[in-house]
Amino acid sequence: MNLALSTTLQSSFADAVAKTRIALQEQGFGVLTEIDMRATLKAKLDEDIEDYLILGACNPPLAHRAVTIDRQIGLLLPCNVIVRADTSTDGNVIVEAMNPDLMVQVTGEPALGPVATEAATRLRAAIASLGGVAD
Template identity: 65%
Template sequence: MDLALSTTLRAPLAEAVERTRKALSEQGFGVLTEIDMQATLKSKLDADLEDYIILGACNPPLAHRAVTADPQIGLLLPCNVVVRRDRTDPEAVVIDAMNPQLMMQFADEEGLREVAEAATAALQSAIDSLSSDESN
């Protein structure tokens, strides 16, 4: 099982972040947090990192179903989506969404399986929409 659902865009980072936010929103996800890892690591460690933004995405109905099925699953929420500069191609931005199917490796509640499948479908649709926007 893959760790992430991914696509690559040829766009400036800020545009890629906004397109990702829009694609997530269209699938019922809101962004609860945004962490600029590049700025954080520079200020805390004086370490350099390529552009790297972590978006904490949450679909409230799915999150409610997940924590109802298994209260500890909140440890894996929200679904992180990373928008980062490709280390091998400075013109490319990679979008990686956490694969919700990974939850099933930690908890095997039947209700959670259904939530993971729904979340995977929604995140995959968001990722796919970014890819299809790129080809237009």
Template identity: 60%
Template sequence: MDYGISITLPDDFDAAMPKVIEALAEQGFGVLTEIDMAATLKKKLDVQIAPHVILGACNPPLAYRAVQVEESIGLLLPCNVVVRSGDGGTVVEALDPQVMVGVTGNEELTGVADEASTRLRAALQSLQAQ
């Protein structure tokens, strides 16, 4: 099952992070949380992985529209954007918002999913254009 939107940037992780946050902001997504997986796994399990951060991004108008249609949609909102070191650069991944329509079977979410998908894809495409 294809459930994500993904690009690879030529930038190293530290250079890519602020660019990703800026690209999301330009599309109306604020970053509410930042989970540093590498630091967490090092602290909790004493294992080392390449830089890997999960950004909890939110577009409030889209989130509001979705919750009006489906009260429990917060479980599926396409809020996680992963930024991680990959071969030859930095991988940026976002959950495809169409997943929330498929999982719930609620076609009333289609408009929200379409707009969220358009905005997330635009953010990622703008990163590739840099």
């Protein structure tokens, strides 16, 4: 099982972030949290890395279904989506979403299967709508 659902875009970083937010919204996800890893690591450790943003995406109906099945599932929510500059190719940006099927694998709770399947379908659709090259 793959850890991530991903695509690579030929785009500016800012454009990739904007398109990713729209794609997530169109699939019923809101962005609850945002962590700018580049800024955080620079401020806290004086370390430089590529543009790297973690978006904590949540689809409330799916989150509710998952929490109803297993209260501890909140440890794996929200669905993290990463937008990061590709350090191997200038002008490319990688967009990755956590594979929701991991929830089922980690917990061993088969009742989470339908929730994970729907979340994965929606995240795949969001990523596919970006028009990049699937990884």
